[in-house]
Amino acid sequence: MRIDQFQLLKKLLENISQNSPFYREKFQKNSVDIDDIKSLEQIKNLPFTVKEELRDAYPLGLQAVSDEQVVRIHSSSGTTGKPVIIPYTAQDVADWAEMMSRSFSIAGITSLDRVQITPGYGLWTAGIGFQAGAERLGAMAVPMGPGNTDKQLQMMVDLKSTVIIGTSSYALVLAEEVEKRGLRSDIHLRKGIIGSERWGEKMRQRIKNELNIDIYDIYGLTEIYGPGIAIDCPSHDGMHYYDDYLYFEIIDPVTEEVLPVGEVGELVITTLRKEGAPLLRYRTRDLTRIIPGKCKCGMEYPRIDRIIGRTDDMVKVKGVNIYPGQIDEILKDVDGASSEYQIVIDHLNGKDVMTLKVEYNSDGDTEREEIETNIVDLFKKRIGIHIIAEASRIGSLPRSEKKSRRIIDYRHN
Secondary structure: OOOOHHHHHHHHHHHHHHHOHHHHHHHHHOOOOHHHOOOHHHHHHOOOEOHHHHHHOOOOOOOOOOHHHEEEEEEOOOOOOOOOEEEEEHHHHHHHHHHHHHHHHHOOOOOOOEEEEOOOOOOOOHHHHHHHHHHHHOOEEEEOOOOOHHHHHHHHHHOOOOEEEEOHHHHHHHHHHHHHOOOHHHOOOOEEEEOOOOOOHHHHHHHHHHHOOEEEEEEEEOOEEEEEEEEEOOOOOOEEEOOOOEEEEEEOOOOOOEOOOOOOEEEEEEEOOOOOOOOOOEEEEEEEOEEOOOOOOOOOOOEEOOOOEEOOOOEEEOOEEEOHHHHHHHHHOOOOEEEEEEEEEEEEOOEEEEEEEEEEOOOOOOOHHHHHHHHHHHHHHHOOOOOEEEEEEOOOOOOOOOOOOOEEEHHHO
């Protein structure tokens, strides 16, 4: 074994039981004796940490070091409640830059690349995390931040950016604008690093083809450093994660039992080295699986599969659980349908009504009515409920510079 994860876990447990008021109280409440943990597998006997607890610890209840050791804070958006504030030590910042730099290297980015960074800066982890990784690697960072598409395209052309970083939604906006403005021959992009939201195969292929780039999924979350804790390699068969910094488990989100390797469930992460705000068995709400076996790329780092959805972005319609990942799979198999979609759910005349709005390729041979019929049929076959499908020309659905809002549920308004 390249690293002894159990020794790192023991150090973490000793640290948080002594230095984290948050975990001291949690351990007392759950009657945890860390000396009972004699192997890595016994981590399953320790309590989970959930986002609601992190919110309740606002502002700095998660801090496990003295104030003078904290060099930075980051925060979740707080769109669904109090934000989560995460303090970082200098070592945390360095460790995160190391993981991000590794991620860039795995994606084939070098010191010769010019990396255009479109995610936001400030309290959000994204922009500054990508910048630190690019600088550690020795690449040229172009710290654009979000929006201002005219300026983005000007810099992309004039500075000859070779790598674009952003959400899939904004990468699609840029791809469409490059096509619309006839800039394809003026750009020098060769790779895209895409993260922050789940996206399907059709969207992946559109971005890849319209910008003529190789694209890589990158994964992360504010509570666990930020983006850069996992990325897919040139084999594009799952995302490698850094088991010398993090311990991953997959659990059944309902029973909370640890699932065998290869089964899909909720990702749970333990930070093995984090100082400012270490986390034990943090429930991410992201659904994936640990991929068994070694990747054909030859790297030792283990892999998780692409994120297929979140436990909290599931919607129940007519008694059936529906995840966005299932929509992507259906659209992938409908000729003429594009990648963009929006789900609208309402309760009319005493029953749930779901409308799936999609875009279709205007130059495709498949007619609009045929696309709608195919979607309705596939939905009934695979998911088991009848829906309404509405297809319209490409560009008719809203675009976003951040994350797209895919589901509008009027039943709870």
